[in-house]
Amino acid sequence: MQHFDVAVIGAGAAGMMCAAVAAQRGRRVVLIDHAQKLAEKIRISGGGRCNFTNRRVGPENFISANPHFCKSALAGYSPQDFIALMARYNIAWYEKHRGQLFCDRSSEDIIEMLRAECELGNVQWRMPCTVQQITRVETGSEGRYDLATSEGLLQAEKLVIATGGLAIPQLGATDYGLKIARQFGLKVVEPRPALVPLTFDGVQWAEFGELSGLALEANISTGTGRNAPEFLEDVLFTHRGLSGPGILQISSYWQPGEAIRLDLAPGQDMTAALLEAKSGGRQQLGNLLGGLWPKRLAEKWLGEQAALRVADAPDRLLRELGARIQGWSLIPDGTAGYKKAEVMRGGVDTKGLDQRSMQAKTVPGLHFIGEAVDVTGWLGGYNFQWAWASAVACGRSL
Numbered sequence: 001m002q003h004f005d006v007a008v009i010g011a012g013a014a015g016m017m018c019a020a021v022a023a024q025r026g027r028r029v030v031l032i033d034h035a036q037k038l039a040e041k042i043r044i045s046g047g048g049r050c051n052f053t054n055r056r057v058g059p060e061n062f063i064s065a066n067p068h069f070c071k072s073a074l075a076g077y078s079p080q081d082f083i084a085l086m087a088r089y090n091i092a093w094y095e096k097h098r099g100q101l102f103c104d105r106s107s108e109d110i111i112e113m114l115r116a117e118c119e120l121g122n123v124q125w126r127m128p129c130t131v132q133q134i135t136r137v138e139t140g141s142e143g144r145y146d147l148a149t150s151e152g153l154l155q156a157e158k159l160v161i162a163t164g165g166l167a168i169p170q171l172g173a174t175d176y177g178l179k180i181a182r183q184f185g186l187k188v189v190e191p192r193p194a195l196v197p198l199t200f201d202g203v204q205w206a207e208f209g210e211l212s213g214l215a216l217e218a219n220i221s222t223g224t225g226r227n228a229p230e231f232l233e234d235v236l237f238t239h240r241g242l243s244g245p246g247i248l249q250i251s252s253y254w255q256p257g258e259a260i261r262l263d264l265a266p267g268q269d270m271t272a273a274l275l276e277a278k279s280g281g282r283q284q285l286g287n288l289l290g291g292l293w294p295k296r297l298a299e300k301w302l303g304e305q306a307a308l309r310v311a312d313a314p315d316r317l318l319r320e321l322g323a324r325i326q327g328w329s330l331i332p333d334g335t336a337g338y339k340k341a342e343v344m345r346g347g348v349d350t351k352g353l354d355q356r357s358m359q360a361k362t363v364p365g366l367h368f369i370g371e372a373v374d375v376t377g378w379l380g381g382y383n384f385q386w387a388w389a390s391a392v393a394c395g396r397s398l
């Protein structure tokens with residue numbers, strides 16, 4: 001029997017950070033992971049350079065059934081705090097667009113930094129190690145957790161679940177966090193793939209599938225009402241549907257059966273441009289649109305109309321064309337699923353958790369952090385910032 005103050009299950013972004021914080025505060029911490037290789041998601045993130053945070057982070061960059069829940073943790077550990085930690089390890093970084101911060105060299109630098117932070121606190125590792133059973137044992141007012149694992153029986157006063165979400169099962173992602181939540185009577189917000197390409201009916205999409213590889217900037221929205229989400233980002237045509245940063249962003253909000261709307265000429269007035277060109281005369285519609293838009297897309301979009309002389313095109317046709325380009329509405333038939341998703345949305349319902357410590361309100365000593373919790377960040381470093389911030393909030397409370 002091995003006894004610890006804290007057992008953390010999941011040695012990814014949130015788990016390592018939490019273990020390090022708690023251990024450096026003097027707690028005896030064991031960190032358990034079933035993977036052979038440490039922190040694979042950090043390693044592959046940001047194309048191998050880990051988009052570790054974003055300069056501008058606020059609750060508006062996160063999706064959750066309770067949008068207020070994330071505020072306290074985010075306020076307690078900012079992007080600047082993480083940058084300061086990296087500075088202590090001389091890790092160089094650079095800013096890409098929209099405040100996204102990446103490692104200069106490699107994601108490995110972040111993994112090694114977190115490993116070193118764990119070493120500083122003398123965190124005990126059990127990896128690879130599977131947890132077969134968790135039992136809560138009541139001992140007076142405190143209680144403890146008994147963990148039956150492939151490395152023997154462990155006991156801990158506090159248990160932190162940091163097993164992440166379901167995205168990329170081929171890297172060992174599991175629904176373990178959700179299972180444990182349910183085991184202890186906590187509610188779970190239905191999990192779904194997010195930051196994921198959207199797919200369309202094969203027959204309907206066949207003609208657009210030929211545009212695979214084409215990218216252009218678009219304004220993308222879904223849903224209705226004043227707060228309907230909207231992103232101005234690149235969209236990429238693929239064989240099965242649409243991808244690219246703009247589609248990944250909107251996919252996190254998209255509800256099955258709903259339409260997404262694309263303005264494929266943001267900042268322009270296509271109808272006015274088409275009508276204006278009419279007076280100039282002799283040009284074919286295909287050449288005109290090909291000058292305003294990617295040529296391949298213009299040809300596909302117009303079909304036989306490409307050969308029409310602009311001067312001969314009825315105003316009604318040009319207006320319809322302009323309106324469709326700037327208000328293309330289409331209903332995805334699904335997503336490319338967890339295999340292609342960057343994150344899972346949904347997860348442990350925040351109503352059951354304390355926002356300062358991430359502790360379950362009804363189960364003393366049981367905490368959930370990181371992606372397992374129903375807080376999902378936008379693309380752009382927000383998911384790691386949530387992993388760091390929720391981990392630090394929890395680690396400080398242990």
Ligand SMILES: Cc1cc2nc3c(=O)[nH]c(=O)nc-3n(C[C@H](O)[C@H](O)[C@H](O)COP(=O)(O)OP(=O)(O)OC[C@H]3O[C@@H](n4cnc5c(N)ncnc54)[C@H](O)[C@@H]3O)c2cc1C
Nearest residue numbers: 010012013014034045046051163164176370371381383384
């Ligand atoms: C391809 C890709 C690229 C990404 N790029 C970025 C990016 O650039 N910026 C960004 O902010 N976010 C990015 N993300 C999202 C980000 O990686 C996650 O949101 C983040 O890693 C979540 O941290 P976590 O600690 O909660 O979970 P993870 O980092 O996934 O860690 C969970 C750990 O738990 C372990 N585990 C799971 N189940 C069990 C079990 N049953 N028993 C024991 N251990 C278990 C896993 O092995 C893993 O080590 C990317 C995701 C993907 C898939």
